[in-house]
Amino acid sequence: MPHRFQKIDWKKTLDSIPKDVADLLQKGFDEQNEKDFISLCTSLKQGKCSLCGHSLDYYDENAPCFHLLLNPKLRRKVRENLFSRPISFIKLYTYLAWVANSEKPFENINDILCDISDKRLFEATIRYKNIQWSFCFSKEDLEGHHGSKIGKMPHYHFQMSVDNNIIVSYNSTHIQFTPDDFMYFEMIRQNAIQIDPQYASGLDMLKGILQVSVLPNGLVEFVETISEEEAHITYVVPETINQEQLLEVGKIFENSNMEVYQIIDELNIEKGYNIKYYVFSRMKDNPIKKAKRI
Known part of the structure; x- marks a missing residue:
């Protein structure tokens, strides 16, 4: 029309x-x-x-x-x-x-x-x-x-x-x-x-927000929202990172476009840290299906 x-x-x-x-x-x-x-x-x-x-x-x-x-x-x-x-x-x-x-x-x-x-x-x-x-x-x-x-x-x-x-x-x-x-x-x-x-x-403001928690098994979990469909999860072995280093990762994250694993890699190289981690990519949980009109 x-x-x-x-x-x-x-x-x-x-x-x-x-x-x-x-x-x-x-x-x-x-x-x-x-x-x-x-x-x-x-x-x-x-x-x-x-x-x-x-x-x-x-x-x-x-x-x-x-x-x-x-x-x-x-x-x-x-x-x-x-x-x-x-x-x-x-x-x-x-x-x-x-x-x-x-x-x-x-x-x-x-x-x-x-x-x-x-x-x-x-x-x-x-x-x-x-x-x-x-x-x-x-x-x-x-x-x-x-x-x-x-x-x-x-x-x-x-x-x-x-x-x-x-x-x-x-x-x-x-x-x-x-x-x-x-x-x-x-x-x-x-x-x-x-x-x-x-x-x-x-x-x-929610994109790129970093959520940090300690899991029952002791691993430190960093969850970073990458997009509307994906989040990157970085698991850090607790024995390899202390409180000051944890805060340092968070501060760098807030003031850069780097992802958590990139920050850890840089700190390990520049400051000689030995932070060990694993990275996973998680897609949407329980994805929603469209209601189709016949």
Whole structure:
């Protein structure tokens, strides 16, 4: 369906912004995202919604909030009211992905492109506790089903399941896109911006974070997040490292782009340490599968 954003040369428009201004805007955007994500995590722990400020079981039929989808006992009347109006795909998807990341960063989202059905432009499933939310839309959905009473406006499909039982089905939801969505999609189509996994916004601080613990068998375990799908684990023999050396590894890690094993190798060479270690690469545990729409 034609829309006003197609008339804009987005690449030319964005390239016209001075680099220092663009960098400043991006910095402000990243900082705000980080604050918003921390606020979301804090609110969830308190049983509250960071968007509306109310408790997670609060419902206002005149202004339904995204937090309603965190309720595993979502009533039919409530969800019908929520989906009866246009909802930004970008905002809803990002919100639910952030919720999932608050529980286990990066591991509860499957939106990889390689296994998308030929009939779809987008497919993804997000998991949080015992709830799964799935999204999909095709080219026909994006344009709207002409001549059809249901789905004639551009829309996406949404599914929700609790304990693997579907309570909101793909075929029962035709959620209309908003202007924000069309603008974002058009910028992607024109290659003006890269496809940015918005759910990672606010989570850059988690990439490269080093978690250190001592296992029951005495090994010192360093867990470093490498990407959304992978973590590197370095096991150090405790007899070969002391407290000062442990702190030294952590300090170098914070101030460099080196991985733990690289830091240990460098310290062993430069300072004559004899730290012994083993490195493993761990992919996602319990990988999430997409809920396919037939």
